[in-house]
Amino acid sequence: xxxxxxxxxxxxxxIIREVSRFLDMAGMVGEAEGALGTIAFLxxxxxxxxxxxxxxxxxxxxxxxxxxxxxxxxxxxxxxGLIMFIVIEIVAVxxxxxxxxxxxxxxxxxxxxxxxxxxxxxxxxxxxxVRAGLPIEQALWRAAxxxxxxLSKEVQNAMKRTFSGESIADxxxxxxxxxxxxYLQRTASVxxxxxxxxxxxxxxxxxxxxxxxxxxxxxxxxSSSMVMYVIFITFAALIGxxxxxxxxxxxxxxxxxxxxHIPTGQNFQSFGLISFSPPQISAEDFKVFxxxxxxxxxxxxxxxLAVIRSGSARDGLxxxxxxxxxxxxxxxxxxxxxxxxxxNLFI
Numbered sequence: 126x127x128x129x130x131x132x133x134x135x136x137x138x139x140i141i142r143e144v145s146r147f148l149d150m151a152g153m154v155g156e157a158e159g160a161l162g163t164i165a166f167l168x169x170x171x172x173x174x175x176x177x178x179x180x181x182x183x184x185x186x187x188x189x190x191x192x193x194x195x196x197x198x199x200x201x202x203x204x205x206g207l208i209m210f211i212v213i214e215i216v217a218v219x220x221x222x223x224x225x226x227x228x229x230x231x232x233x234x235x236x237x238x239x240x241x242x243x244x245x246x247x248x249x250x251x252x253x254x255v256r257a258g259l260p261i262e263q264a265l266w267r268a269a270x271x272x273x274x275x276l277s278k279e280v281q282n283a284m285k286r287t288f289s290g291e292s293i294a295d296x297x298x299x300x301x302x303x304x305x306x307x308y309l310q311r312t313a314s315v316x317x318x319x320x321x322x323x324x325x326x327x328x329x330x331x332x333x334x335x336x337x338x339x340x341x342x343x344x345x346x347x348s349s350s351m352v353m354y355v356i357f358i359t360f361a362a363l364i365g366x367x368x369x370x371x372x373x374x375x376x377x378x379x380x381x382x383x384x385x386h387i388p389t390g391q392n393f394q395s396f397g398l399i400s401f402s403p404p405q406i407s408a409e410d411f412k413v414f415x416x417x418x419x420x421x422x423x424x425x426x427x428x429x430l431a432v433i434r435s436g437s438a439r440d441g442l443x444x445x446x447x448x449x450x451x452x453x454x455x456x457x458x459x460x461x462x463x464x465x466x467x468x469n470l471f472i
Contacts (some may be wrong), residue, residue: 133158172217252330364424371459378408
């Protein structure tokens with residue numbers, strides 16, 4: 126047993142079982158205790174690095190030690206440093222856990238898509254084997270040919286359990302638990318019911334394959350009918366919003382510069398019924414705002430497009446890095462272009 130496994134065993138059993146289920150659906154080999162122990166170690170190490178950077182390279186320690194200034198400088202620094210370390214460690218644990226969870230979700234959805242793309246053909250071949258006179262476990266074993274990819278490997282592993290003495294129902298339950306696919310789970314449930322009731326397995330497999338293929342065609346047609354929504358959302362998130370933010374940033378910077386050049390001794394703050402005042406926020410503050418707004422816009426756009434394309438918001442995790450990089454890239458590109466085109470405006 127490794128040190129990471131020992132660390133993971135201290136966590137609640139409910140968390141361990143849930144992580145184990147996610148690891149199975151992601152097709153990852155390893156114990157949940159080891160994965161959780163690794164996360165805990167990385168979280169502590171990452172938090173410690175951030176804490177050292179915060180102490181020696183920033184002034185954040187003063188922010189945490191200031192409320193305890195009455196206890197003395199040394200005591201305030203110790204208590205403030207301890208509180209800051211705890212806060213940073215909590216943030217590190219949350220950040221590392223979210224990254225690990227996102228990675229698992231991406232792997233799970235990738236396996237799901239690969240499975241569902243070949244599942245109807247696999248069931249059709251299995252039905253042909255059953256009609257040829259093979260028992261269901263042999264039919265599934267013979268249908269697990271290499272062209273079906275990960276489905277073939279998982280079916281072979283499940284049928285090996287049957288050949289070792291496990292019931293076919295338990296093997297099908299194990300197989301359905303290896304993927305986060307409602308199609309496979311429903312297919313396994315129908316097969317188990319058909320086997321228990323003595324139904325025509327070949328007919329069940331053929332009808333299930335036909336229904337799955339029809340549902341996939343319907344999803345593709347629905348997705349293709351919303352191409353204009355995809356184009357509009359992509360353009361608005363990556364081009365439209367960053368361009369408007371860049372123009373607004375230049376306007377605020379220009380107004381701030383113009384107001385700074387107005388002589389303070391002269392009264393130019395009103396003209397008839399119109400009064401003038403300097404911008405209430407600085408250009409740098411607005412720049413921070415538009416960066417955060419672009420990140421939020423990219424986040425929501427990626428998840429909305431994922432729902433339109435596949436019906437699952439979790440697929441947005443695969444689009445999110447592209448949207449973040451493209452959105453921020455276009456934002457700074459437009460800022461640079463607007464600044465170069467209007468560099469001599471009132472300044």
